[in-house]
Structures are given as C-alpha cells and as structure tokens.
Amino acid sequence: MPWQEVSTMSLREEFVQLAAVEGTNIRLLCRRFGVSPKTGYKWIQRYQQGGVEALRDQPRRPNHSPLTTPPHIEQLVIQQRERHPAWGGRKLHKRLANLYPHLMTELPHPSTITDILRRHGLLSSPLSPPHNSHKWHRFEHEAPNELWQMDFKGHFPLVKDRCHPLTVLDDHSRFSLGLRACPNEQEQTVQDQLVWIMRLYGLPARMTMDNGAPWGCGGVSRGLNGHTALTVWLMRLGIRISHSRPHHPQTQGKDERFHRTMQAELLHGRVFADLQECQRGFDRWREQYNLERPHQALGMLTPISRYRPSERPFPEQLPRFEYQEGDIVRKVAHNGTISYQARMWGLSTAFMGCHVALRPTEHDGVLDVYFCNSLLGKLNLHSSFSEGGLGQVEHHGAPPVLALPRCKLQD
Numbered sequence: 001m002p003w004q005e006v007s008t009m010s011l012r013e014e015f016v017q018l019a020a021v022e023g024t025n026i027r028l029l030c031r032r033f034g035v036s037p038k039t040g041y042k043w044i045q046r047y048q049q050g051g052v053e054a055l056r057d058q059p060r061r062p063n064h065s066p067l068t069t070p071p072h073i074e075q076l077v078i079q080q081r082e083r084h085p086a087w088g089g090r091k092l093h094k095r096l097a098n099l100y101p102h103l104m105t106e107l108p109h110p111s112t113i114t115d116i117l118r119r120h121g122l123l124s125s126p127l128s129p130p131h132n133s134h135k136w137h138r139f140e141h142e143a144p145n146e147l148w149q150m151d152f153k154g155h156f157p158l159v160k161d162r163c164h165p166l167t168v169l170d171d172h173s174r175f176s177l178g179l180r181a182c183p184n185e186q187e188q189t190v191q192d193q194l195v196w197i198m199r200l201y202g203l204p205a206r207m208t209m210d211n212g213a214p215w216g217c218g219g220v221s222r223g224l225n226g227h228t229a230l231t232v233w234l235m236r237l238g239i240r241i242s243h244s245r246p247h248h249p250q251t252q253g254k255d256e257r258f259h260r261t262m263q264a265e266l267l268h269g270r271v272f273a274d275l276q277e278c279q280r281g282f283d284r285w286r287e288q289y290n291l292e293r294p295h296q297a298l299g300m301l302t303p304i305s306r307y308r309p310s311e312r313p314f315p316e317q318l319p320r321f322e323y324q325e326g327d328i329v330r331k332v333a334h335n336g337t338i339s340y341q342a343r344m345w346g347l348s349t350a351f352m353g354c355h356v357a358l359r360p361t362e363h364d365g366v367l368d369v370y371f372c373n374s375l376l377g378k379l380n381l382h383s384s385f386s387e388g389g390l391g392q393v394e395h396h397g398a399p400p401v402l403a404l405p406r407c408k409l410q411d
Contacts, residue, residue, distance in 0.1 A: 010287040012055040014304065015040065016047040017291060021308040032200050032309060052099075073106060077116050084288070086265045089114035094294035098302075145310040147171040148204040149255040150215070152185050153262065159273045165262070165282070166193055169255045170204075173306035174295055176258065177201050179286045181278040187214040187230040194234075195314070202310025206240040216243050227350045227376075235374045236318050261289070321372045327357035328367070345379055 015033050019026055019040070030040040046054040080092050080099075087095070089110035096107055108116070141147045153165040164185050168178040178197040182189050209215045215230050231241045266285040272278040290307075294300040323329055330338040336349035340358060347356065351371060358367040358379060365381035 012043050013052055013291050016043050017304040019044050024308050074116055077113050091294045094300045141171045144170050144172045144307045145204045148207045150207055150209045151255045153259045161274055163278050169258050173303050175303040175307035176286050176290055179282045181275045181282055185214055190214055198314040203312040208242045211243050227348050229350050232350050235372050323357040327359055329355050329357050331355050
C-alpha cells in the first residue's frame with residue numbers, strides 16, 4: 001500500500017511522537033518516512049510549540065479557548081464519545097487531558113464523565129467488549145521490537161470482495177505496526193505486507209505466530225514441516241521464529257486482545273464496499289489506536305509513547321550467511337532431506353535449496369541443526385526407525401528433526 005493513501009496528518013503525528021522517544025535516531029527516522037531532515041526537524045519544532053494542530057499546513061483554530069465553561073467541557077466529552085463510541089470514562093478523561101492540557105484543572109473526574117454519558121443516553125453501547133474479571137498475569141518484553149506478534153483476524157465479507165485483516169503488534173508497547181486489508185492469507189501476500197512494514201519500522205528480534213497457514217502447517221507432531229517459505233524468509237532476515245502452543249490462543253494474547261478491540265471499535269455494524277475502502281478505514285482507526293487511545297495495560301498511556309523503530313534496517317537484498325568454522329554444512333534436497341553418515345534425514349521442503357549446519361553437542365551422537373542463526377532441532381544418530389516409516393528424534397525447545405528410514409546414499 002503506497003504512503004499516499006495514508007493521511008498526511010497521521011504520518012506527521014506518528015513521526016513527531018516517535019521522534020520524541022529517548023534515543024531515537026532522527027535522521028534514520030526521516031529516511032524511513034521519506035522526508036528531509038530539514039522537514040523532519042520543522043515538524044518536531046511545530047509540534048513542541050503548538051501540539052498536533054500545529055502540524056497542519058494551515059492552522060484551523062487557536063491552541064486554547066478563553067473563558068471555557070462547564071457546558072463547553074461537557075460538549076467536548078460528548079464529541080469525544082461520538083468519535084470513540086466504545087470508550088468509557090477513564091479513556092475519555094485521558095484523551096481530553098492529552099488534547100487540552102490547559103483545561104486539565106477543569107476536566108471532570110472519570111466517574112463524572114460517566115455520569116455525563118448517562119445523562120445524554122450515551123453510556124450503554126453494544127460496542128464495548130465484555131469485561132473479564134479474571135486477573136491474568138501480564139508478561140511483556142522489556143523493550144520495543146524484542147517481539148512482534150502476527151496473526152490474521154477472522155475474515156469478513158465486503159460488498160464486492162472478502163477481507164482478511166493481517167495484524168502485526170509490538171509486544172512491549174502494543175503499538176500496531178501493521179493493519180492490512182488482504183485479499184487472501186497466502187504466503188506471498190503476507191511477505192509483501194511485511195516488507196512494507198519493515199521498511200518503515202525495521203526488523204524485530206523475534207516474531208511469534210500460530211500454527212496455521214501461511215506460517216505453520218500443523219500441530220505439535222508436525223516436525224519441521226511446521227516451517228514454511230515465509231518463516232524461512234524471516235529467518236534469513238535474522239529474525240527468530242516461535243509458534244504458539246496449539247489450542248492456546250493466550251500465547252498471542254496481546255494480538256487477540258487487539259482483535260477484540262478492533263471488532264468493537266471499528267468493525268461492529270459496519271460494511272465496507274471493497275478492500276480499498278476497508279484499508280482507508282483501517283488506517284484511520286490504526287491512527288486513533290496508536291496515537292490517541294489510552295491503553296489501560298500501559299497505565300493509560302498511548303502505544304506510540306512506548307514505541308520506537310528498530311535500529312536494524314530492512315535489507316533490500318537477503319544477506320549472505322556464513323556458518324561457523326567446524327560446522328558440518330549440508331544442502332537441503334528438493335524433497336526436504338539432508339544426508340549425513342550414510343542416512344537421509346528429513347527436515348522440510350520449505351528449506352529446499354538452502355544450507356543448514358550440523359553442530360555437535362555435549363551428548364555423543366546428538367547434533368544441533370541450525371538454519372542461519374536459528375536452532376531448528378536435534379539430529380540423534382541413536383534414534384530408532386520404524387520399519388517403512390519415519391522416525392522422530394528427540395527435540396528440546398524447537399520443532400523436531402525427522403529421520404527417514406535407513407537407506408544407502410547414492411554416489
């Protein structure tokens with residue numbers, strides 16, 4: 001999706017908020033957003049002096065309104081509720097404080113905002129997701145880009161087509177890196193969208209996803225067939241891959257929660273004509289989610305306040321990888337096998353044509369199998385083989401390597 005289809009104000013506000021994060025490389029950020037350093041620093045200065053409104057090409061209104069009265073503040077509450085029908089008193093209070101810091105002493109308490117909504121018949125909303133009273137232990141990575149969660153939200157019909165929403169979320173900040181209206185869930189479609197995302201935000205250290213297509217091919221006993229051409233491409237970029245446990249969607253809990261919020265605030269009761277209109281709606285809501293919506297799990301901060309782009313740029317050409325000295329390197333055949341010690345060992349056809357390394361371990365007869373920097377599994381020379389079938393070797397913390405029946409290698 002070209003940048004011209006994203007609003008100028010959205011890009012400018014995202015740029016200046018990312019630039020405000022401590023340690024951000026401003027010149028690198030300018031290159032990512034396709035602007036000159038002069039323009040980038042101009043936006044930063046305007047934002048510091050006048051806030052979001054100063055980013056417009058032509059100012060529309062003054063920064064504050066004198067002689068503000070309680071009825072006017074009440075009207076501000078109503079306006080924000082109409083803009084965000086699923087938000088309650090706490091989120092609206094935080095949003096108003098961000099928008100109108102000069103009115104902070106006059107803003108009503110969140111409970112008073114709830115009363116205002118009730119008086120105007122705006123409190124009960126079918127859009128609000130049900131409250132779960134169970135207290136879950138929240139885990140998050142310490143810094144942005146340590147882990148990205150990726151998934152497809154359930155597809156839904158359009159007037160002329162069907163949309164498969166691809167979502168990519170940063171684990172630490174809950175920042176929505178990508179919300180893309182896709183026509184299908186194929187590997188190439190996902191890769192094209194990830195290129196678009198990674199050119200802007202850089203590369204993460206690790207990505208996690210479920211076990212289904214296009215990034216997985218089965219459940220626990222899938223062996224290395226759980227890898228696909230897409231995950232192999234990600235590993236070649238130096239990104240570690242992990243799959244969630246089958247039938248445990250909480251492993252992707254933050255992305256699942258993002259899907260529920262998206263359903264409540266964007267999709268409920270709405271029908272899009274086609275993928276282009278759907279993407280425009282996605283872009284507008286993603287802007288609100290990242291830049292405006294206070295997040296309770298973040299102490300009512302916005303996701304962009306905790307995010308900064310990765311320092312690892314996306315390479316336009318896949319880097320060449322050299323294995324360590326002493327590694328036993330084997331090329332994966334077209335049927336997904338490698339040869340070692342007069343035996344054929346099955347990996348996955350996803351790796352065909354690629355080179356993997358066998359690295360001895362402290363256990364005699366057991367070798368680690370690596371692809372680039374990723375540990376795929378363990379090759380056990382002592383494993384038994386079922387007659388006429390595949391034998392599965394033991395694995396630790398990684399998908400297993402499968403062993404084909406014993407056979408003599410061809411010269």
